[in-house]
Amino acid sequence: MLSETTYHRPNSLDQACNLLSENPDAILLSGCQSLGLLSKEGIVSLDTIIDLNRISELREISYKNGSLYIGALATHRDIETSQTVQTHLPLLSTAAKQIADVQIRNAGTIGGTCAYADPTADYPPVLMATNATVHSRSTTESFEYSTRDSFFVDYYESAIGPEEIITSITIPVSKDAGFGFEKLAYRKNDRAIVNVATILETKKGMCTRSDICVAGVWDTPLIANEAMNSLLGTQLTDDDLSRASEMSQEEILVCDDPLISVEYRSAMVGVLTKKALKTARGDLS
Amino acid sequence: MILNFKVNDTTHETNIDPSMPLADVLHDVLGYKSVKQSCSTGICGACTIRINGEARKSCLHMAGQAADSNISTVEGLSKNGSMSPLQEAFIDNFSFQCGFCTPGFLMSAAALLDENSAPSEEEIRDSLHGNICRCTGYLSIIDGVKDAAKRITEGGN
Numbered sequence: 001m002l003s004e005t006t007y008h009r010p011n012s013l014d015q016a017c018n019l020l021s022e023n024p025d026a027i028l029l030s031g032c033q034s035l036g037l038l039s040k041e042g043i044v045s046l047d048t049i050i051d052l053n054r055i056s057e058l059r060e061i062s063y064k065n066g067s068l069y070i071g072a073l074a075t076h077r078d079i080e081t082s083q084t085v086q087t088h089l090p091l092l093s094t095a096a097k098q099i100a101d102v103q104i105r106n107a108g109t110i111g112g113t114c115a116y117a118d119p120t121a122d123y124p125p126v127l128m129a130t131n132a133t134v135h136s137r138s139t140t141e142s143f144e145y146s147t148r149d150s151f152f153v154d155y156y157e158s159a160i161g162p163e164e165i166i167t168s169i170t171i172p173v174s175k176d177a178g179f180g181f182e183k184l185a186y187r188k189n190d191r192a193i194v195n196v197a198t199i200l201e202t203k204k205g206m207c208t209r210s211d212i213c214v215a216g217v218w219d220t221p222l223i224a225n226e227a228m229n230s231l232l233g234t235q236l237t238d239d240d241l242s243r244a245s246e247m248s249q250e251e252i253l254v255c256d257d258p259l260i261s262v263e264y265r266s267a268m269v270g271v272l273t274k275k276a277l278k279t280a281r282g283d284l285s
Numbered sequence: 286m287i288l289n290f291k292v293n294d295t296t297h298e299t300n301i302d303p304s305m306p307l308a309d310v311l312h313d314v315l316g317y318k319s320v321k322q323s324c325s326t327g328i329c330g331a332c333t334i335r336i337n338g339e340a341r342k343s344c345l346h347m348a349g350q351a352a353d354s355n356i357s358t359v360e361g362l363s364k365n366g367s368m369s370p371l372q373e374a375f376i377d378n379f380s381f382q383c384g385f386c387t388p389g390f391l392m393s394a395a396a397l398l399d400e401n402s403a404p405s406e407e408e409i410r411d412s413l414h415g416n417i418c419r420c421t422g423y424l425s426i427i428d429g430v431k432d433a434a435k436r437i438t439e440g441g442n
């Protein structure tokens with residue numbers, strides 16, 4: 001028989017950090033909605049587990065000084081139903097609602113999703129479009145990662161080091177912004193074939209901010225820089241949005257997939273960008 | 286590791302590997318045979334149980350994660366030997382054929398109805414989205430949940 005897993009259930013973040021530094025090979029456990037699969041496939045070995053679920057300080061959701069604070073242990077369901085998130089960043093609750101199903105949303109967490117860095121996940125394009133920051137800690141140090149520049153490093157690879165625990169995500173929010181989120185999946189709420197998050201802002205009818213992030217088609221989510229720049233200073237007419245969507249389709253890299261052609265997914269990048277931009281434009285007050 | 290599981294208000298002390306899937310603990314170790322597994326990968330919902338009232342997929346929880354929480358399974362739905370209105374509504378609406386998926390649907394529906402005793406059809410569909418049935422075609426299950434909501438509201442139960 002294989003030896004039994006050593007299982008720790010710390011009550012505080014300090015305890016968890018100490019445990020991780022004493023057991024560098026330990027696996028952190030949040031919702032288990034991805035780890036469950038990894039362990040069944042034999043991809044991770046569960047010699048030592050540090051279960052974060054009792055650290056209630058990690059589950060806070062709040063709004064302070066123009067910034068939304070989401071604790072790493074906030075579940076998808078917390079985020080979907082939180083009045084604070086719905087008020088300040090409905091884009092994030094919209095994305096949460098499109099994750100899998102109620103059972104998985106009750107268990108899965110935003111911290112686990114960020115650490116897992118699944119290229120088809122639904123929060124990453126939102127976090128990159130909003131320019132969110134991921135915060136983590138080890139016993140001795142605190143770290144901050146810009147999702148836009150440095151957090152999602154590669155296919156299922158985030159920037160956090162082996163001794164770090166993700167503690168929270170902070171997101172600057174603007175009350176003048178309009179948001180769009182589109183997801184294409186085989187069946188409603190399945191994993192994304194393509195998903196797109198967009199943010200627009202205008203002053204006196206002119207576009208002053210545009211953010212477009214596309215995921216599901218490459219190893220990491222990608223920012224559509226040229227498409228974004230093309231919108232600045234325009235009046236966001238249908239033509240402007242169409243042109244930006246075509247540019248997004250041009251510039252977003254699409255990798256091979258055994259099931260769906262590159263051409264189709266690339267075309268869908270254009271279609272979904274346009275839809276999400278239209279929603280964001282309609283959402284501007 | 287010694288772990289305590291509180292299932293339908295009965296506490297069980299076990300000595301098991303804390304990384305064992307909760308579905309195996311409930312079915313194989315503790316004998317709650319209503320807890321079915323089909324995919325064991327979070328897709329089918331057959332293993333749905335409730336943890337502290339919330340519908341969860343027990344194949345994707347580790348034993349250690351669920352220990353000391355309040356777990357409920359179909360075995361806890363009946364009271365004093367009589368079935369709950371939800372179970373009766375499932376029977377009367379032909380909400381199952383082979384029945385393998387039924388415990389999962391019942392626990393998802395029970396979680397919904399405890400939170401919202403007058404759900405819309407959309408809310409019912411949303412709460413059952415994570416449960417797969419290969420027999421009924423779903424419509425009779427949705428009818429069963431609607432009927433259960435009516436019985437619960439009317440019966441004041």
Ligand SMILES: Cc1cc2nc3c(=O)[nH]c(=O)nc-3n(C[C@H](O)[C@H](O)[C@H](O)COP(=O)(O)OP(=O)(O)OC[C@H]3O[C@@H](n4cnc5c(N)ncnc54)[C@H](O)[C@@H]3O)c2cc1C
Pocket residue numbers: 027028029030031032033034035036052072098099100104107108109110111112113115116118120121122123160164165166167189190191192326327328345
């Ligand atoms: C059937 C199914 C469908 C799904 N569909 C979708 C979908 O449509 N969209 C979507 O976005 N997601 C989907 N998911 C994934 C789901 O959202 C998971 O909840 C998420 O990927 C992982 O979060 P978790 O809290 O469950 O993490 P866990 O499974 O507990 O952990 C995942 C990884 O992150 C590490 N980790 C966990 N917490 C931390 C932390 N605080 N700091 C550092 N490392 C940490 C763990 O060690 C592990 O390596 C689906 C999952 C399943 C099973």
Ligand code: FES
Pocket residue numbers: 321322323324325326327328329330331332333342343344345
């Ligand atoms: S057995 Fe758990 S979801 Fe299928």
Ligand code: FES
Pocket residue numbers: 380381382383384385386387417418419420421
């Ligand atoms: S009744 Fe047979 S799978 Fe649903």
